[in-house]
Amino acid sequence: MSTTKRIAILTGGGDAPGLNAVIRAVVKSACNRGCECVGLEDSFDGLIYPDRVRVLTPRDVTGILRQGGTILGTTNRGDPFAYTADPASAKQDYSARCIERFHELKLDALVAIGGDGTLAIAYEFFKRGIPLVGVPKTIDNDIVGTNSTFGFDSAVSFATEAIDRLHVTAEAHHRVMLVEVMGRHAGWIALHAGVAGGADVILIPEIPYELERVAGCIAERERRGARFSIVVVAEGAVPSGGEVSVIEQAREGRLARLGGLGGQVAARLEELTGKEARSVVLGHLQRGGGPTSFDRVLATRFGGKAVDLIMAGQFGHMVANRPPNIVSVPLEEVVGRTKQVPSDLDLVRTARALGISFGD
């Protein structure tokens, strides 16, 4: 019989459709087993500031399954091990304060729902004695150890619909249409949405591209009578021998903001092909909106499994999707690594066989 009584939940990093579905699943299944749940607001800030904690009952999570965002709030700037309370002050280590607060709140376990950054912080707390489990989240789908993360399917569905719409206008105007999607270090969204949307070119961080080759592909399509082209660009794609496109350099506690690649590629392709090109940045629209049915189910399974792990006392693990099962993976095997698109992935090979160019 488990002795677990009070479970805390937090969401960290960029939001992803399905966060609320995980919160709901944890609260409902934990409460049905006699536990009490508390929500920590704005990621680990919930353990720093006394007023950022609230009890979560099944009633509090009713109706949130289909909602995007997170009812707990989130931040991608709240690392307690290097925390800046206000932009003017220097970084300080707030981790001891968080651990103290965890015990003060009489918590028995923590469910940390987040991406690579949040899971890495969670692992540090686990090493310092906090009993916790991780739940992987990111629209980018770049967390190792799990086949997929919730949010990815929702982002791909949205990007695919956008590409469908752009196809129509590209064809009408005989233009080249660039669609810039998220994907900092990994091109999963670009690859899946590109294939699902029937793109002609897909540029991803894992495969350095040459614009002359992309222009060649567009010219070849023109020769065959296709007077328009769709190019899907992951924000983190890099030209061969070049650099990633940054719109704001990294600074104190913040990663560099990527972006601008779609516009640059469009301008250069106009020069190289003589065709009109336009670019669209899907940006945070990919993170907003409600989760797809696939993501609702995956998030619910993750939440249920997280409670199972807590009941079994299996801490320091992350829940993971390994079809047909939801399994657990030690956080140690996950943190500090990125799941990139392998160049020999079947979907990459199939895309190439269909004539889709990766610009290489």
Ligand code: F6P
């Ligand atoms: O969730 C990851 C991600 O979607 C990256 O692809 C992107 O670079 C980043 O979030 C943008 O985050 P922010 O909300 O800080 O602009």
